[in-house]
Structures are given as C-alpha cells and as structure tokens.
Amino acid sequence: MKHIETIETRNLCESAKNGGCGECQTSCQSACKTSCGIANQQCENTESK
Amino acid sequence: MIHQYQLGGYNIVLDTCSGGVHVVDEVAYDAIALFESHSREDVLSSLQEKYAGREDVTPEDIAECYDQILSLKEAGKLFAPDTFEGMAGKLKEKSAGVVKALCLHVAHTCNLNCSYCFASQGKYHGDRAVMSFEVGKQALDFLIANSGTRRNLEVDFFGGEPLMNFDVVKQLVAYARSVEKQYNKNFRFTLTTNGMLVDEDVIDFANRECHNVVLSLDGRREIHDRFRVDYAGKGSWDRIVPKFQKLVEARGGKGYYMRGTFTHANPDFLKDIETMLDLGFTELSMEPVVCAPGDPSELTAEDLPIVMEQYEKLAELMLERDRAGKPFTFYHYMIDLTGGPCIYKRISGCGSGTEYMAVTPWGDLYPCHQFVGEEAYRLGDVWTGVTNTEKQCEFASCNVYARPDCRDCWAKLYCSGGCAANAYHATGSVAGVYKTGCELFRKRMECAIMVEIARRMDRKKAEAQA
Numbered sequence A: 001m002k003h004i005e006t007i008e009t010r011n012l013c014e015s016a017k018n019g020g021c022g023e024c025q026t027s028c029q030s031a032c033k034t035s036c037g038i039a040n041q042q043c044e045n046t047e048s049k
Numbered sequence B: 001m002i003h004q005y006q007l008g009g010y011n012i013v014l015d016t017c018s019g020g021v022h023v024v025d026e027v028a029y030d031a032i033a034l035f036e037s038h039s040r041e042d043v044l045s046s047l048q049e050k051y052a053g054r055e056d057v058t059p060e061d062i063a064e065c066y067d068q069i070l071s072l073k074e075a076g077k078l079f080a081p082d083t084f085e086g087m088a089g090k091l092k093e094k095s096a097g098v099v100k101a102l103c104l105h106v107a108h109t110c111n112l113n114c115s116y117c118f119a120s121q122g123k124y125h126g127d128r129a130v131m132s133f134e135v136g137k138q139a140l141d142f143l144i145a146n147s148g149t150r151r152n153l154e155v156d157f158f159g160g161e162p163l164m165n166f167d168v169v170k171q172l173v174a175y176a177r178s179v180e181k182q183y184n185k186n187f188r189f190t191l192t193t194n195g196m197l198v199d200e201d202v203i204d205f206a207n208r209e210c211h212n213v214v215l216s217l218d219g220r221r222e223i224h225d226r227f228r229v230d231y232a233g234k235g236s237w238d239r240i241v242p243k244f245q246k247l248v249e250a251r252g253g254k255g256y257y258m259r260g261t262f263t264h265a266n267p268d269f270l271k272d273i274e275t276m277l278d279l280g281f282t283e284l285s286m287e288p289v290v291c292a293p294g295d296p297s298e299l300t301a302e303d304l305p306i307v308m309e310q311y312e313k314l315a316e317l318m319l320e321r322d323r324a325g326k327p328f329t330f331y332h333y334m335i336d337l338t339g340g341p342c343i344y345k346r347i348s349g350c351g352s353g354t355e356y357m358a359v360t361p362w363g364d365l366y367p368c369h370q371f372v373g374e375e376a377y378r379l380g381d382v383w384t385g386v387t388n389t390e391k392q393c394e395f396a397s398c399n400v401y402a403r404p405d406c407r408d409c410w411a412k413l414y415c416s417g418g419c420a421a422n423a424y425h426a427t428g429s430v431a432g433v434y435k436t437g438c439e440l441f442r443k444r445m446e447c448a449i450m451v452e453i454a455r456r457m458d459r460k461k462a463e464a465q466a
Helices: A012-018 B026-035 B040-050 B059-074 B090-094 B133-145 B162-180 B200-209 B221-227 B237-251 B270-278 B303-323 B343-348 B389-396 B420-427 B435-465
Strands: A004-007 B002-007 B010-015 B020-024 B101-108 B152-159 B186-193 B210-216 B255-262 B283-288 B356-359 B364-366
Touching: A004 B059, A004 B435, A012 B343, B002 B026, B002 B435, B010 B026, B010 B435, B020 B026, B020 B435, B026 B040, B026 B059, B040 B059, B090 B343, B101 B133, B101 B162, B133 B152, B133 B162, B152 B162, B162 B186, B162 B200, B186 B200, B200 B210, B200 B237, B210 B237, B221 B237, B237 B255, B255 B270, B270 B283, B270 B303, B283 B435, B303 B435, B420 B435
Parallel strands: B101 B152, B101 B356, B152 B186, B186 B210, B210 B255, B255 B283
Antiparallel strands: A004 B020, B002 B010, B010 B020, B356 B364
C-alpha cells in the first residue's frame, strides 16, 4: 500500500549548482507592487533546470 | 523543516529545504507528525493504538508507511536539513552592482484621487511633477550601463498615472528600442495604469511595446468607486471598464493583470474577483491594501479570518472553473513546482535597492517605489549612480537568513523574506517582517500548492481514463 505520493518538484539543493544567473524577473515588477514573494517567478535559466 | 496541512480534501506535507511536496494518507500524515520526535517503536505503537478499530490499517501497513517515510528522508525529500545559510547573500554578491529593473515614476500626479493610495494620490508626499525625456533617457542609460551581462532588462512605467506623461513614455520606449540591439539587451516594458486615459493610441502602443500591462480595477462597481474617484468625487468604474475590456481584447493573449486592492471595505474580495471574471478578464491579482496604521481602509484583526476563508474559496473557484474549461489566473496562486526559482533567488528576495530601483521624476534613485518620498532612503541619482552606499548595504544584506523572524518559517523559501517596504513600515527596519503580511502569504501558498496538486491529480485521472 502506497501511503505517500510525492509530487515532482524542482530540487532546491541541485539548483544551487548552476543557479544564480539573475535573469529572472524582479519579483515585485509584474503585478503586485505591494506584497511580493518569489514563488510565482519563472526560472529563465534553461541550462540550470 | 516540514509543514503539514489539510486542504481541499488532501493531506499535504511540504518539506521546506528540499522543496518537496507530498500528498499522504491519514496514517502517513500522523506518522510524519511523530517521526522526528519519537522512536520507530513509539510511532508504530501509537498509530496501532489509534487505528486499532480500522480493518484497513494493519500493523504491517503502519510499519510499511514508516519505512516509506524513512526512505524519503534518506533520499533528501523529507526532513531535509537546512544547509542554505552559507549561500545567503551569495546571489547578491554574484550580482553586486548589477541593476536589471527600474520602476520609472514618469508622473508624480494622478487624475484620480484615491484616498487609500500608498503614493498619496501619486505625489508621494511631495510635489506634483512629470519626468522629462532627458531624465528618463538618463535612467535608461544608467540601467544599460549598470546591467552587466544581464540581457533581460525590465522597466515599469509607474506613477501616479503614467499616461499623464504618455508622450515621454513613447519617446523613452523608442529610445530603448533604438539602442537595445547595440548593447545586446532585451527591454521588457510594463505599463501600470488606472485606465482613465486609455484610448486607441494607448492600446496600440501597449500591445506593440509592453510585455505586460497592469490595469487597476477593484472589482465590484460599488467597491471600486468607494476609493477610486476623480477630483470631483465621481467614481471611475463606468469610465474605465469598457476601456480595459477593449485593451484586453486587442491584446490577443499578451500578458496583462487586472490588479485590485482589497481593504477593510471588502475583505470578501472573492465577489470582486467574480466581477472581474464576469467582465471577461482572466488574469487577475487582488492585493491587500498597504496603508498607514489606523487608516480607515486598513485590514483589521476581525477581517483576517474572512480573508483567509476567501483565499480558500478562491482556490476552490479556480479548480471549479478549470474543470468547467473556463480557467483563470490568480497572480499569487501561480506556482511552478518543477520550474520555479533557484535557491539563490529563493534566499535573496525581491532585489529592491540592489538590482531593482525606483526613479523619481527628478532622477533620484530609491530602493523601490514604496520608499520614494522617504528622504533617508534616497540612494543617489541617475547621473552619479548610488552614493548612499550605507543605505544600499542594508538592502544588499537583506535576505531570508538575515531576518530572525523568518528562520523557523516553513514558507521562507517561497517568500524569500517578503517585502522590505512592508517590513520597514511595520517595524521601522527593512530586516523586520510585516506579520499580517506573513500570515496572508502563508495562506496563499497553502492554497496555491493545493491547487497545483489538484490539477496534477485531475490530469492523472484523465490520463488513466483515456
């Protein structure tokens, strides 16, 4: 019996290896202007995924 | 660090440091809660006792469940240790001195007189002014010169109401387009407008040049017109909605957001979202008001449970509409679990004061649009660059590990420490946190992740049936 279903996610530890290119959008710029987070930002570095 | 919650019929376990998301049954949900603080023996006996009356949960099942948890831990997907602190600040070190986004305040004036405006009717507690082409051009030159190897540069035309200085906006875009190839840059323009001056010319321009447009609409007519009035006190809803509909229709799928603000007057903001949907808009954002403590529009402690419930109902509505083939986007529920930000971005935050700055009509630089008017936070100007390096250092050292309140928060790598301006206004320090904002953020993340799980489950079900 499978008790746990793991949803596919980006491995954050792995992202440390090639991350940090800085090309992604500035968090606050797109819509909110008042209550930013970063979860809804897209990674723009295709080589690091 | 893990976070467990139940929502939308799912038992959800988030593993903060690996970014892991798990959907579990009730036995695993209970076992995970006990796992780190109890021995294997204790976990098994406790669960055997709890599920003693259940024929479908045998001791073998419980043991198997425990071993699945252990395997996930060993694979680094559950109870992953927090090893990121040493990386804090590294992204900012990597990009020291690089600026990639500017918020251009092309108009410190507005044709609406909204009492809840954080920018004090567009004046930012100062004089009315519009930006000249020369100042704007210098700002773009400053951005190009300081952007290092960054190719994508973002410029938001902001105000006040930027269309009150539309000619300069057009000239600045033309200038940027004339030089971007030469410098190997790609400008992405955003226009944030209240809609009053939108006409055919603006629509053509926005659809041709703007990567994104942000259109201010608070939803229901009576809610919108309560605050968003002209200087004669007349509501603006009837004048702007047809213009926005025309603009969005002509946009042909390019990016836009209908951006509303909810206040003490409408903590039941789902009705405003439904109004936006009824008007034909599908890319939506509703933001909690940012205002001075004691302002009549401020969200109260009594409003918060209502807001939390609204977020849950919004998630349900999104799924209902998905299933009915009428999907819509809510800005804060956008989450790409497989392609979201890297760990550097998750630690570093919004970039205000370092890679992102606001420029006033006079060419002064501030850490972001919300600091404009706070004289102590003036960083420099577009001619000489950043001269207030002491203040900039406060922002450069701002990251999720620099905020003591974030240390034990499960949402820290989704939020990245939150908004420096909100923190400053709530605590007097950019390294503080705005606790109400944190509560709202955590709720939004719980809902966003649940929606994403439900979508995946729906797809899986559809594939299985096909």
